[in-house]
Structure formats: structure tokens, C-alpha cells
Amino acid sequence: MPKYKLNYFDIRGFGEIPRLIFNYAGQEFEDRRWAYPDWPEVKHESETGKSPWLEVDDERIYESGAINRYLATTFGLAGKDPMENAQIDSIFDIYKDAFKEAAGIYMWVKSPYYNQVPVFYHEIVEKQYGKLEDMKPKYDEAIEFYWPLVQKRLDKSGTGFFVSKLSWADFFLADKIETAMNLDENFEKKFPKMIEYKNRIHSEPKIQEYLKNRKESFY
Amino acid sequence: MPEYKLSYLPIRYLAEPARLIFHYAQEEFEDEQLGFDEWDSVKQTSPFNTLPLLTINGKIQIGQSMTIFRYLAKQFGLDGGTDLEDAHINCIAEYFREMMEKARPFVRFWNRGIVEKNFEQNDEEPEFPLVVQQLKLYLEPAVREYFPVIIDLLKKSKNDFFADSGITWVDFFISEYVDSLKNVAPELAEQYPELLEHSKIVHSIPQLQNYLESRKHTDW
Numbered sequence: 001m002p003k004y005k006l007n008y009f010d011i012r013g014f015g016e017i018p019r020l021i022f023n024y025a026g027q028e029f030e031d032r033r034w035a036y037p038d039w040p041e042v043k044h045e046s047e048t049g050k051s052p053w054l055e056v057d058d059e060r061i062y063e064s065g066a067i068n069r070y071l072a073t074t075f076g077l078a079g080k081d082p083m084e085n086a087q088i089d090s091i092f093d094i095y096k097d098a099f100k101e102a103a104g105i106y107m108w109v110k111s112p113y114y115n116q117v118p119v120f121y122h123e124i125v126e127k128q129y130g131k132l133e134d135m136k137p138k139y140d141e142a143i144e145f146y147w148p149l150v151q152k153r154l155d156k157s158g159t160g161f162f163v164s165k166l167s168w169a170d171f172f173l174a175d176k177i178e179t180a181m182n183l184d185e186n187f188e189k190k191f192p193k194m195i196e197y198k199n200r201i202h203s204e205p206k207i208q209e210y211l212k213n214r215k216e217s218f219y
Numbered sequence: 220m221p222e223y224k225l226s227y228l229p230i231r232y233l234a235e236p237a238r239l240i241f242h243y244a245q246e247e248f249e250d251e252q253l254g255f256d257e258w259d260s261v262k263q264t265s266p267f268n269t270l271p272l273l274t275i276n277g278k279i280q281i282g283q284s285m286t287i288f289r290y291l292a293k294q295f296g297l298d299g300g301t302d303l304e305d306a307h308i309n310c311i312a313e314y315f316r317e318m319m320e321k322a323r324p325f326v327r328f329w330n331r332g333i334v335e336k337n338f339e340q341n342d343e344e345p346e347f348p349l350v351v352q353q354l355k356l357y358l359e360p361a362v363r364e365y366f367p368v369i370i371d372l373l374k375k376s377k378n379d380f381f382a383d384s385g386i387t388w389v390d391f392f393i394s395e396y397v398d399s400l401k402n403v404a405p406e407l408a409e410q411y412p413e414l415l416e417h418s419k420i421v422h423s424i425p426q427l428q429n430y431l432e433s434r435k436h437t438d439w
Binding site: 036104105108111113117118119120121123124125127128129 | 346347348350351354355403404405406407
């Protein structure tokens with residue numbers, strides 16, 4: 001078996017899916033994490049200047065989508081055919097698109113990480129984007145757009161999973177539902193079926209130990 | 220009396236010190252403010268393809284903001300009292316200008332949303348919105364490096380201004396930028412109280428009050 005090393009921030013973000021896949025597969029891996037303030041020192045190690053990246057022996061994979069697909073294929077969490085894989089890729093990319101810019105900034109401002117930066121960063125964010133209440137509509141818009149799409153596919157699938165069986169899409173969506181719940185206490189009321197879905201996915205026996213012991217992460 | 224026309228954009232940035240000099244001296248001038256979209260036409264008429272531009276008697280053109288400030292200061296007694304003092308305040312001004320150039324990408328982004336060609340989104344911190352990345356990369360380091368030195372120089376003066384002999388154009392030059400910083404990042408500006416105090420004193424000068432009362436607020 002090759003040596004795996006995941007390199008990412010000490011958050012769930014776009015690094016949690018590889019962690020879940022490794023734990024699901026019972027595969028040992030090095031879970032390298034760093035705090036936000038340490039990123040400038042680590043950054044130069046990344047050939048793209050970004051993270052996460054996955055080291056597989058002396059090979060490297062950049063981009064969370066590519067990492068997820070590689071690990072899913074390796075450990076049996078991919079779709080059963082090209083169309084299922086395309087649907088998984090699609091819902092993943094749509095999320096990234098929908099939650100960038102104003103919606104993404106809202107998430108950061110609402111998070112505990114916001115208070116770790118100097119006050120004058122806050123001042124400048126407010127001048128550009130307004131207060132939290134001004135940014136919230138963009139975030140809500142993204143939520144109202146994304147989760148009904150997911151529900152539609154879940155209904156179409158009818159298996160209780162995003163595709164015909166458990167795949168990395170389920171891990172990804174459950175993770176993002178958790179984030180959505182952190183960001184809005186009303187998410188449960190708005191999307192009760194999503195909560196059910198998330199709880200079901202998170203009850204998967206092979207990831208119980210990991211989920212029980214893992215540290216809280218706002219997003 | 221010569222006829223003066225000062226041409227710039229509708230912001231303070233590189234022209235306000237000149238405007239203040241005119242108002243301090245109670246000297247008439249045409250305060251031409253071109254829109255950002257008129258920029259292209261300026262390129263045809265400005266000898267340096269830039270603004271600000273000072274036109275004297277409709278014919279003589281003087282470009283380069285620092286040169287305009289120095290020229291006007293000389294005309295109206297806002298330069299150094301002696302050659303040596305003049306050299307001293309010019310050092311300070313050039314040093315400050317150096318800082319302004321380093322911070323310039325932030326100002327361009329703030330005023331016009333322009334991002335440098337080699338700047339990559341998420342260059343610094345993935346969570347930070349673009350404006351914070353710009354602040355962190357360009358404005359903050361410049362301020363942190365240069366402001367303490369400027370404050371030291373201010374303290375060495377025998378009065379509230381940079382020159383021992385009294386107020387000069389350099390006081391206008393520096394205080395306007397400090398005010399801009401205060402507009403955009405007050406808590407950062409507050410870490411340099413000596414410069415805030417200096418700006419308050421400069422902007423309290425009686426000769427400037429009429430103008431300052433009616434002046435439109437701009438961030439930079």
C-alpha cells in the first residue's frame with residue numbers, strides 16, 4: 001500500500017472528504033493540518049500555492065475534486081458508471097460555484113475565524129460588503145438554490161444515497177449540511193429531509209469512530 | 220497673476236495637497252476634475268500620460284504630483300525656509316512617496332476595483348475576500364514599515380510640523396494620506412496617534428476652513 005499524506009488547514013472545508021474516505025476504508029494516512037496563521041509558511045510547499053493536496057508516495061495530487069475522485073475510485077466510493085460519476089462531480093462543482101463571493105464571505109464573517117484577524121480587516125470588510133445582515137441575503141439565496149437541487153436528485157435516486165449506493169457525494173453533502181446548520185439555526189426547519197439524510201450518512205458504521213473523536217470545525 | 224488650472228480625477232490622492240496649497244494661499248485656480256472614463260483623452264494632452272497636471276496661463280504644463288506641490292509651495296511660501304530645510308522636508312516627502320507606491324495597488328483596487336495583473340485571488344489567505352487580501356498584501360505592510368519612521372522624523376521637529384520653520388506642503392501631503400487611511404481602516408490609523416494628531420492640527424488651520432467645510436468627502 002502506498003503512503004498517503006493529506007495536507008490541509010485544520011478545518012473540514014475541502015479536506016474532510018479525504019479524511020472520511022480513508023477512515024471508511026480503514027486506510028492509514030498522515031493527516032497533516034495547520035492553523036490559518038501558519039499558512040504563509042506552508043504555502044510555498046504547494047506547487048499551486050493552494051491546498052489541499054494529497055501525497056501518494058512521491059506523487060502529488062492537487063485540487064480537492066481530483067483528490068476525492070482518486071480516493072473514491074481507489075476505495076470503492078465512486079459511482080457505478082460514468083453518468084453517476086458525472087452527477088457526483090456536478091453537484092460538487094455546483095456547490096463551489098454557488099457559495100463563492102458574497103455567500104462565501106458571509107460564511108467567513110460568521111465563523112470563529114473572523115475574530116482571529118485584526119479589527120481593521122473587519123472595518124474594511126464592512127465598508128465593502130456591509131454588515132452581516134447585508135451579506136445574509138446572498139448566502140440565503142445560495143442555500144435556497146442549492147439544497148432543492150440536491151433533494152431533487154435524492155428523490156430521483158430513491159436509494160437514500162445520492163447515486164445507486166454510498167459514494168463520496170454522500171460524504172460531501174452530509175459535510176456541507178453540517179456547515180449549513182452551523183451557519184443558520186433555521187436550516188433544520190427549512191430542509192428537514194436534509195437533516196435526515198445527513199444523520200443517515202453519518203450513521204455509517206465505518207466512520208463512527210472518526211466522527212466521534214474528531215474535533216469540532218465550524219466549516 | 221498667472222492663471223492656474225489643476226487637472227485631476229474626482230479624488231484627493233495625488234492632487235489634494237496642491238488644492239490645499241491654493242486655498243491656504245487664497246489663490247484662485249481652476250479645479251478641473253475629470254471622470255475616470257475621461258482618462259483616455261487625457262493621455263493625448265498630458266505630456267506624461269498621467270494626472271495630475273498643472274497648466275499655467277493655458278500653455279505651460281507641469282506634470283508629476285511632487286513637482287507640482289514643490290513648485291506651488293515655492294510660489295506661495297510653503298516650502299522649506301532654507302535650502303537645507305528644503306532638502307530635509309523633501310527627503311521626508313520622497314520617503315513617504317515610496318511608501319505610497321508600495322501601497323498603490325490597494326488604492327487602485329479600492330477606487331476602481333482594479334487588481335494587479337500578477338495578483339492571484341486567494342494569494343494570501345483562502346478565506347479572505349479580495350479587499351482584505353489587497354489590504355494585507357499592499358497597504359498594511361507599507362504602513363507598518365514607513366509610518367514609525369515618519370513619526371520619528373515628526374518628533375525631531377521643533378514644532379507640530381515637519382519643518383522647524385513651520386508648516387510646509389509636506390504637512391499637507393502626509394496628513395491627507397493619513398486621513399485616507401483613517402477613512403478606510405480606522406483601527407489601523409489609530410495605531411499611529413502622532414500622525415492623527417498632526418493631521419488634526421494641519422486641518423484646523425484657519426486658511427483652510429472654508430474649503431474643508433464645503434469639500435466633498437472621498438475615501439482617498
